[in-house]
Amino acid sequence: MTRADYIRGACILPGLGLMLLCAFVATQRVASQGQNWPPSANGSERANTSNVDGQQIFESRCAGCHGLDGRGGERAPDIATSEKTQRRSDDELSRIIASGVPGSGMPAFGSLGSSLKNVVAYLRQLQGKEDSAKFPGDVKRGRELFYGKPRCSQCHGIAGSGGFIASELGGFGANRSADQIREAIVKPTSANRLGGKMIVKTRDGKEYVGVVRNEDNFSLQLQTLDGAFLLLQKSELASILRSPDSLMPADYAATLSHDELNDLISFLMSAARGAKGQAGTNKKPDDDDEEEEEE
Secondary structure, eight states, X not given: OXXXXXXXXXXXXXXXXXXXXXXXXXXXXXXXXXXXXXXXXTSSBOOOOTTSOHHHHIIXXXXXXXXXXXXXOSSSOOOSSOHHHHHSOHHHHHHHHHHXXXXXXXXXXXXXXXXXXXXXXXXXXXXXXXXXTSOSSOHHHHHHHHTSTTOGGGTOEETTEEOSSSOOXXXXXXXXXXXXXXXXXXXXXXXXXXXXXXXEEETTSOEEEEEEEEEOSXXXXXXXXXXXXXXXXXXXXXXXXXXXXXXXXXXXXXXXXHHHHHHHHHHHHHHHHXXXXXXXXXXXXXXXXXXXXXX
């Protein structure tokens, strides 16, 4: 060996030793990480997700098919607003997620282990049930308000009791949080409501206020605030005023206290829950024969 070869070997050996040391450290790090990813029963790797947030799991495992909002897509159905899914208990939903649905494309996520409850809890948020399950006020006082001071029942009905001019509110609180219901009450013009307010005057001086239910070039059918239907010929009308405002009063934020709004919200939530319970008792025995294809 020449002197030059000896010098080159002396320079290479320290570098090679450093590379081997780095490789050993990396190997130990991978092995340490592997302790947090124990193999599942079928030999595949499984993540230790016991402390992982339900939203994180949903967005990484479920949203690709069910959508980030849970309302479905081309590959999977709506599990946020679907009444069938909402009726299921937390245990049922956990079982479906863990076992999957054979033949439907829904895989099993049993590897999530104790994190299943976190996923179900997040799904309840998407369904508007996490906070809405807790009534912010008193249901009994809210019922008294609905049929009393704010005069809600003059236009709205619940379970056949109340007015007919506005939408039926029996199921209004089913998929909405307390804050969403509050927003609809205090800011009615921002809500999506059927029909616009109309004020018509006849040539003989009579005035009617209500909602147009049908209209053509020659006539219109008006439902007045007391629920009556009038068929009016346009040739007999002196004026027709279409108002952008909702029939619902826009001053509830001022005329109702914070506690009264909470009571009214609680009554609407309770009424929706009662309507769902009644629907469940009246359900035909074979209503659930279609297995969990929705999930």
